[in-house]
Amino acid sequence: MDAAIDETRRRWPLASAAFDALMDRAPFDSIEDGLVQESLVYSHLQAGPEFKAWRAATPVAHRSTTTPPPEPVVTFGRAAGILDVRLNRPEVRNALNVAMRDEWLDALAVAHADPSLEVVISGNGPSFCAGGDLDEFGTFPSPGEAHHIRLQTSIGAAIARIAARVTFYLHGACYGSGIELPAFAARVVAAPDTRIALPEIGIGLIPGAGGTVSITNRIGVERMRRLTLSREVIDAETALAWGLIDEIAIR
Secondary structure, eight states: OHHHHHHHHHHSHHHHHHHHHHHTTOSOSSHHHHHHHHHHHHHHHHTSHHHHHHHHHSOOOSOTTTSOOSSOSEEEEEETTEEEEEEOOGGGTTOBOHHHHHHHHHHHHHHHHOTTOEEEEEESSSOSBOSBOGGGTTOOSOHHHHHHHHHHTOHHHHHHTTGGGEEEEEOSEEETHHHHTGGGSSEEEEOTTOEEEOOGGGGTOOOOSSHHHHHHHHHOHHHHHHHHHHOOOEEHHHHHHHTSSSEEOOO
């Protein structure tokens, strides 16, 4: 494990150093403060050479920013006091793009408006969410504007405000935002096939969906350092032992 962390720091020194500096400030005074600090570091790295080198070497595959989705990328309905929210881009393992972000926020707005609702969030297809849509990485207008947009449209902040009423059901690949966002909720249930990782350092970034706040609050600073800098994939049993999830079960 130490060798993997050393290799990460050697290959991506700027992102690793920025992440270490951020973790030196954790745990944060509040969720809001942590999200601001994380976003500032993330925006700075988006303009940096390590991320630019990754983007230049990584072709855009799906052009999701220009092709309208054929159907809702987040579906939701309410029945018997439960708001059932489902991510619905199974063809790309529910990769989180701007359209999904906006529709997810619309679904959460229903729960914010009705305090009686319990919220259940899951994903259609082979994985809950394999992380951010790589096609959209690097399409920000400027680091400052990206920082502002990120804070104004934070799914993590929206979940945190109603966390006691939210349960996530995870399965398959749960990478990046696919674990950062569930970690804000009061209850996270994972299927036995769940695989969890934070691969962002490998593209010159840090976790940017709130994970330095949400995951750190669940597993502590040192395990958060290990998970991020090693870029290891952990299974459901390890996640349960660490407190990153609350139960292993099939929904």
